[in-house]
Amino acid sequence: MPRTLITSAIPYINGIKHLGNLVGSQLPADLYARYCRARGHEVMFICATDEHGTPAELAAAKAGKPVAEYCAEMWQVQKDLADGFRLSFDHFGRSSSPQNHRLTQHFAGRLDAAGLIDERTSEQVYSVADGRFLPDRYIEGTCPNCGFEDARGDQCDNCGKLLDPTDLIEPRSTVSGATDLEVRETKHLFLRQSQLKDRLDQWIDSQEGWPVLTTSIAKKWLHDGDGLQDRGITRDLDWGIPVRKGDAPWPGMEGKVFYVWFDAPIEYIAGTAEWADATGGDWERWWRTDKGADDVRYVQFMGKDNVPFHTLSFPATLLGSGEPWKTVDYLKSLNYLNYDGGQFSTSRGRGVFMDQALDVLPSDYWRWWLLSRAPESSDTEFTWEAFQTDVNKDLADVLGNFVSRVTKFCRSKFGETVPEGGTPGAPEAALIARLSEGLATYERHMDAIEIRKAAGALRALWVAGNEYLQDAAPWSTFKTEPEHAAMQIRLALNLIRLYAVLSRPFIPDAAAAMLRAMGTEDDGWPDDVSAALAVLAPGHAFEVPEVLFSKITDAQREEWATRFAGKRE
């Protein structure tokens, strides 16, 4: 049995994610996980919240809560939303877990033992009133270049000039507004990625068939300018994983934590360990090639902004450890989803956020639209007009109506059982041939994680059913040859079950409703279309389901377009 390890980029703890974030990693990862399971793979699908760092601390402070409490609450919020979108994680972990503490410290210790860690001293701005060092962008002041009063320590938003925090006139902390800032020396650990440049380069060259987007980004970072830069992996913060060398203290690094980008990807492994601790499973057989993971295929999903960390930083950690860790085999990166001519904006509340989306429509609507229009080769655009017409057409008209017309016709002519009689002929053979070919196409695209193409292939299968029905015209044959009509409609009823099975990765709820209506639990992936279309035998009872997808009206569309146009607090 093939074994597939799947991870989705882990969403930051701070706030609810929008649809662009969702379609960038979690949703396509879920599609693939569901597909692999349906094809009989042993699947481990891991996601988590990314909880460390300054933004989390500040968000907690704003909410008036201890950061640990804030994170625990927001984890639950994100978990519930993930459930709402039917994201089928085997485990949804937390980067703040004890497992991740242990593993992160372990990796740091190994990297140090391999001579890949440097201690370097630098100067950073310290806020006496806040009792902490401030990252550059949390310092504001007057721009020395243009006089803009709210320039940040890294750059002036008004004139665009790049700044050093010490350039600012009358600098202040954005955390507290304090002005008693001073420059202090501080020591940090650096991962010597530059030492691993050639190994990483080779490793990337050895990968087959990665998307151009992925390799071009990685190659750029490897070869651009002075090449791959060493990276600071610690910070002067309270909230995070304490710097330790494995189980031992790290002299001189007391009170410091690992940088969020060092510990976040390690949470993929730690999340699996969390799963193991919760279920009694074995996480090492997914991650250690010396302990059973050598036959695992590991696939990662992420937005394009995360590519450097997954092609370089995280592999540097794994390879640099000198231990036989499983590295990614295929990395699926996605572009951005834009919202109606601009970007989604968390701060301005522009666009649709996960909670709002579920508020407005069932998850299948979103899953289908986002996946079937996934931003694979370029950024893509969400508009309410497109969403309405696409969803109404694909889901309500083509698939939903097929289920309706078949079940209702059968009920009125034969009752709510699969009718018997009649003999399939050439049109039925042609349909099966066409479906077999279409199924192969669908599988090929899904195997390759070509999401839009897979959605198109699936839709084509739905269309094939409508075309068959149109040509077969059981409403017409029923008048003269009722047995022939019975055969035709029996085939059509079986098509509903087949569609449920094949569509399930995209629209799990609707698929479950279809199976329920067909009165069957047989959801096995079809090896043979002909056999799959004979599962529901004559005499088998079914029910006419509720309308699977009601249509989005113009009034709804207009209301939503207005509601989500922007300015949420």
Add this chain to the structure above:
RNA sequence: GGCGGUGUAGCUCAGUUGGUUAGAGCAGCGGAAUCAUAAUCCGCGUGUCCGGGGUUCAAGUCCCUGCACCGCCA
């Protein structure tokens, strides 16, 4: 400023390693059917493939250059 991406039918986008008359879905127009959520099915596209050079027997597909939009970085 540096880097990367994008620019293909009204709209959203496909177009493999350059190779027959450039495609899909939606929208639009015409028709068939009436089982169905007025849903379905069939037919219909003379597009400067952003502009300009170049390489080639052959370029949307490679090279140079210009323009436009987007993003990232310092």
